[in-house]
Amino acid sequence: MSQTHYEQQYLDLMRRIWSEGDERRDRTGVGTRSIFGATLRFDLAGGAMPLITTKRVYWKTATRELLWFLTGDTNIRPLVLQGVKIWNDWPHARYVRETGEDIALDEFVRRIAEDEAFAVRWGDLGPVYGKQWVDWPTYRYRKDGLYEPGEGINQVAELVESLRTNPGSRRHIIEGWNVAEIDRMALPPCHKTYQFHVADGCLNALLYQRSCDVALGLPFNLWSAALLQRMLAQQTGLEPGEFVWMGGDTHLYLNHEALIEEQLSREPQGYPRLDLVRQPDTIFDYRIEDFEVRDYTPHGPIKAPVAV
Structure with a gap:
């Protein structure tokens, strides 16, 4: 009996949403089909990664984004x-x-690249993921009854330390949902809560995602979260274990029909592996050159519009 390919659960989720999901209006005005509460599980042993093969996923782009968050x-x-x-x-x-x-x-992006002052004024996204991950704001109470900014909390650094010194803790968490600052964010965090668990020398991870665009976003989210898990495992001397993904509002956009039908017509192929070619001094010192993917032979890319 042949082993079920790890990607089949992703395709099954896509098919279920498209055939059974509740059709609804959404913030973007595009419209979605949605289900609530979905779970995917992946074993990362032996360098395995949940890298989608039924379309090409630009994993280096997702990796650059993760390094930018850090x-x-x-x-x-x-x-x-x-x-x-x-x-x-x-x-x-x-x-x-x-x-x-x-x-x-394209012209806006060119100005961002060429004009640093323009980028400072118009390129900022507000206190999105990276800000909350490594500089969660705190406030000090002053004697005059007012508050002033305190030293930010580096959740990622604290997580590494707690995994090393207190592996049995139930508080290995990175949280992005800062209620006080959501209105200042270009987009409130979708992949909002990460929790980690150590057992038998392995680091397991769970990502809860409040909102998930399954066609365009989820392939990136799966890669990035598993990559973060791999980096944390290397930094803490643990082996990568299971990666669990959980979705709240898990949806497909109505204008992604062509992408969905094309992708569901394809069969998964191959078992890509990720090698970490260097162990940097800290979790913040990785470079794009530190990651090598082998045995990735995906189907071709599928383009679809982004709902903003």
């Missing part, structure tokens, strides 16, 4: 300079809305 930066310019486009639509939409200038997205 810097705490919230401006798109470092991503733009690396050719990463996944966050461009939100600041562009804000620029058009606030200035009334009907500038094309």
Whole structure:
């Protein structure tokens, strides 16, 4: 009896949403089919990764985004300079809305790359993922009854320390949902809560995602979360164990029909592996050159519009 390919659960989820999901209006106005509460599980032993093969996933782009999160930066310019486009639509939409200038997205991105002052003014996304991960804001109470900013909390650094010194803890968590700052974010965190668990020398991880675009977003989310797990395991001397993904509002956009039908017509192929070619001094010192994927032979890419 042949083993079921790890990707089949992703395709089954896509098929279920498209055939059984509740059709609803959404924030973007595009419309979705949605289910609530989904779970996927992946074994990361032996270098395995949940890298989707029924379409090409640009894993280096997702990796550059994760490394950007770990810097705490919230401006798109470092991503733009690396050719990463996944966050461009939100600041562009804000620029058009606030200035009334009907500038094309490509021209806006070019100005972000070439004009640092313009990028400072218009490229910032607010206190999104990286800010919350490595510089969660705190406040001190003053004698005059007012509050002033305190030293930010580096959740990622504290997580590494707790995994090393107190592996049995139930508090190995990275949280992105800062209620006080959501209104200042270009997009509230979708992959919001990460929890880690140590057992038998292995690091297991669980990601709870409040909102998930299964066609475009989830392949990136699966890769990035599993990659973070692999990096944390290396930094703490543990073996990578199981990665569990949980979705709240798990949906497909109605204008992704062509992508969905094409992808569901394809069969998974191959078992890609990830090698970490270097162990940096800290979790914050990884570079794109530190990651090598082998045996990845996916089907071709499938394009679809992003709902902003």
